[in-house]
Amino acid sequence: xxxxxxxxxxxxxxxxxxxxxxxxxxxxxxxxxxxxxxxxxxxxxxxxxxxxxxxxxxxxxxxxxxxxxxxxxxxxxxxxxxxxxxxxxxxxxxxxxxxxxxxxxxxxxxxxxxxxxxxxxxxxxxxxxxxxxxxxxxxxxxxxxxxxxxxxxxxxxxxxxxxxxxxxxxxxxxxxxxxxxxxxxxxxxxxxxxxxxxxxxxxxxxxxxxxxxxxxxxxxxxxxxxxxxxxxxxxxxxxxxxxxxxxxxxxxxxxxxxxxxxxxxxxxxxxxxxxxxxxxxxxxxxxxxxxxxxxxxxxxxxxxxxxxxxxxxxxxxxxxxxxxxxxxxxxxxxxxxxxxxxxxxxxxxxxxxxxxxxxxxxxxxxxxxxxxxxxxxxxxxxxxxxxxxxxxxxxxxxxxxxxxxxxxxxxxxxxxxxxxxxxxxxxxxxxxxxxxxxxxxxxxxxxxxxxxxxxxxxxxxx
Numbered sequence: 001x002x003x004x005x006x007x008x009x010x011x012x013x014x015x016x017x018x019x020x021x022x023x024x025x026x027x028x029x030x031x032x033x034x035x036x037x038x039x040x041x042x043x044x045x046x047x048x049x050x051x052x053x054x055x056x057x058x059x060x061x062x063x064x065x066x067x068x069x070x071x072x073x074x075x076x077x078x079x080x081x082x083x084x085x086x087x088x089x090x091x092x093x094x095x096x097x098x099x100x101x102x103x104x105x106x107x108x109x110x111x112x113x114x115x116x117x118x119x120x121x122x123x124x125x126x127x128x129x130x131x132x133x134x135x136x137x138x139x140x141x142x143x144x145x146x147x148x149x150x151x152x153x154x155x156x157x158x159x160x161x162x163x164x165x166x167x168x169x170x171x172x173x174x175x176x177x178x179x180x181x182x183x184x185x186x187x188x189x190x191x192x193x194x195x196x197x198x199x200x201x202x203x204x205x206x207x208x209x210x211x212x213x214x215x216x217x218x219x220x221x222x223x224x225x226x227x228x229x230x231x232x233x234x235x236x237x238x239x240x241x242x243x244x245x246x247x248x249x250x251x252x253x254x255x256x257x258x259x260x261x262x263x264x265x266x267x268x269x270x271x272x273x274x275x276x277x278x279x280x281x282x283x284x285x286x287x288x289x290x291x292x293x294x295x296x297x298x299x300x301x302x303x304x305x306x307x308x309x310x311x312x313x314x315x316x317x318x319x320x321x322x323x324x325x326x327x328x329x330x331x332x333x334x335x336x337x338x339x340x341x342x343x344x345x346x347x348x349x350x351x352x353x354x355x356x357x358x359x360x361x362x363x364x365x366x367x368x369x370x371x372x373x374x375x376x377x378x379x380x381x382x383x384x385x386x387x388x389x390x391x392x393x394x395x396x397x398x399x400x401x402x403x404x405x406x407x408x409x410x411x412x413x414x415x416x417x418x419x420x421x422x423x424x425x426x427x428x429x430x431x432x433x434x435x436x437x438x439x440x441x442x443x444x445x446x447x448x449x450x451x452x453x454x455x456x457x458x459x460x461x462x
Contacts, residue, residue, distance in 0.1 A: 059081050159205075321338040
């Protein structure tokens with residue numbers, strides 16, 4: 001969705017993502033550290049994509065091609081910062097790609113939870129020719145640049161903590177680094193930056209004082225939540241953001257009408273939509289895209305990835321479902337596994353220690369115990385006995401098994417594919433079926449049973 005300010009001037013988004021992240025003690029560049037299963041940078045890119053920007057640029061440095069490769073699907077232009085000489089220097093590398101008529105929104109690849117709503121509000125505050133400056137109140141404010149205001153409350157400058165006086169360090173209003181400003185003026189100010197500071201770096205924050213000197217209007221916007229402007233510098237901060245993200249997604253689900261029996265123990269990643277009166281028990285992971293129909297119940301310790309679940313279905317504890325489609329009123333688990341390509345029609349029962357892969361089960365069919373169904377088409381009303389296996393792989397090729405409506409497969413049966421079980425057929429327990437079984441008949445396979453008299457079991461020597 002385009003921002004309300006988009007009518008005033010086109011927008012260029014500039015994401016600074018060149019940092020190494022030494023305190024992470026990792027071989028991964030900082031912006032590739034995972035948050036909710038995705039790189040930090042991807043979260044920022046996803047938000048940027050909703051802003052209606054004319055262009056999105058990423059300044060990268062440490063990790064080089066690894067960063068570009070990890071985000072190869074993003075519609076961005078890449079700008080290399082060979083030396084990391086500060087935030088001002090990073091923006092200088094991108095200046096040539098910023099049209100004078102644009103406004104520039106500066107974001108950071110390690111600030112993943114910034115919301116589109118806040119960024120749209122910031123654009124409105126900035127207007128076409130002013131500066132929108134996102135600030136936050138931190139307690140304590142250590143580690144952040146401070147917002148220095150005048151007697152009338154106007155922003156005068158930003159002072160980095162290392163250069164701040166004792167009085168300035170007591171200021172709680174801090175710079176988040178996120179700002180919107182006119183490109184033409186930005187490029188003029190970038191040329192005036194100096195590195196006469198403790199770090200010998202070119203600070204982007206110094207342009208605020210230059211803007212004040214040029215009498216450009218600066219509108220500060222106080223972030224409604226400090227969580228969305230937090231950056232990541234070490235594992236502790238990453239864990240704190242992970243926890244905040246989980247809480248944020250849990251609250252979204254509950255506001256949509258989902259009952260979470262323990263909101264602190266759910267992990268939600270990607271797009272998740274739910275119908276009415278869904279109930280989710282503790283320690284569940286949902287990795288979207290996922291849709292849960294009305295009155296779906298999910299037991300504890302389940303993992304769902306890219307699944308669609310029909311209304312009134314109950315997924316019992318410790319079940320794993322991936323890339324599967326589940327119909328209405330199904331019963332799944334506990335300890336069931338649905339692998340990619342599993343498709344269950346309505347009223348299907350999949351019980352404990354049953355695995356389904358690349359198979360379709362018709363309405364009302366059941367496989368309640370200790371069974372593997374792979375590469376199979378199972379009709380409606382079929383009962384699959386405990387310990388049944390579709391033997392679908394010959395070491396090179398996968399072969400299909402077809403089971404007709406209302407068939408009954410006895411316990412301990414091996415169905416050696418390719419094979420077809422006819423409609424209404426019954427397979428005797430313990431059979432190894434290698435040929436097609438006709439409709440409405442009993443088919444069984446038995447080896448000769450032998451009992452040996454006077455046989456003694458081997459015993460261990462004392």
